[in-house]
């Protein structure tokens with residue numbers, strides 16, 4: 001299947017984006033091994049997470065509508081946000097993916113989702129922090145964190161995205177905040193209780 005997907009990608013996605021996809025695939029596999037999550041599922045989700053990245057807004061809206069997806073106000077204003085959900089549809093319809101966990105990981109790679117699985121979290125992180133994203137101190141620390149505490153890494157990756165979005169004065173989809181809060185609470189709940197000494 002990998003060869004078939006790669007051929008499709010080279011015909012439908014520009015080369016720099018294909019290279020990003022390959023780095024996400026690799027990083028998702030590495031994190032999967034680290035967290036003892038199914039490596040093959042991580043590779044499949046990484047490879048197919050951006051299938052609809054270059055679809056036109058009209059096509060994204062039409063496919064979302066045909067699938068019966070809820071298109072909220074922010075997605076209607078910025079249909080590009082639907083590329084994650086639509087990539088999962090393409091994975092199913094064009095490449096016959098029927099593994100619900102893989103489809104969820106593709107669909108949640110941009111906004112995350114409160115309570116999402118480890119596989120989803122891994123693909124979400126890999127998309128945001130793969131080596132091609134840059135080498136700033138912030139990204140370096142997120143990469144380190146992604147192997148130490150997956151809850152904290154997802155929460156802080158949401159913060160990182162939110163900061164970028166705030167700087168660009170664009171509409172923000174609220175689901176990234178819900179994702180952030182859920183993962184922040186899981187992270188805080190796992191912190192050891194420090195005994196206060198008088």
Ligand SMILES: Nc1ncnc2c1ncn2[C@@H]1O[C@H](COP(=O)(O)OP(=O)(O)O)[C@@H](O)[C@H]1O
Nearest residue numbers: 080081109110111127161165171172173174176
């Ligand atoms: N919560 C959000 N609200 C609005 N836009 C968002 C949100 N999260 C991501 N985006 C934007 O959606 C686009 C797709 O995000 P992403 O899937 O991470 O794509 P890319 O791989 O191009 O960075 C990006 O332009 C990003 O800025």
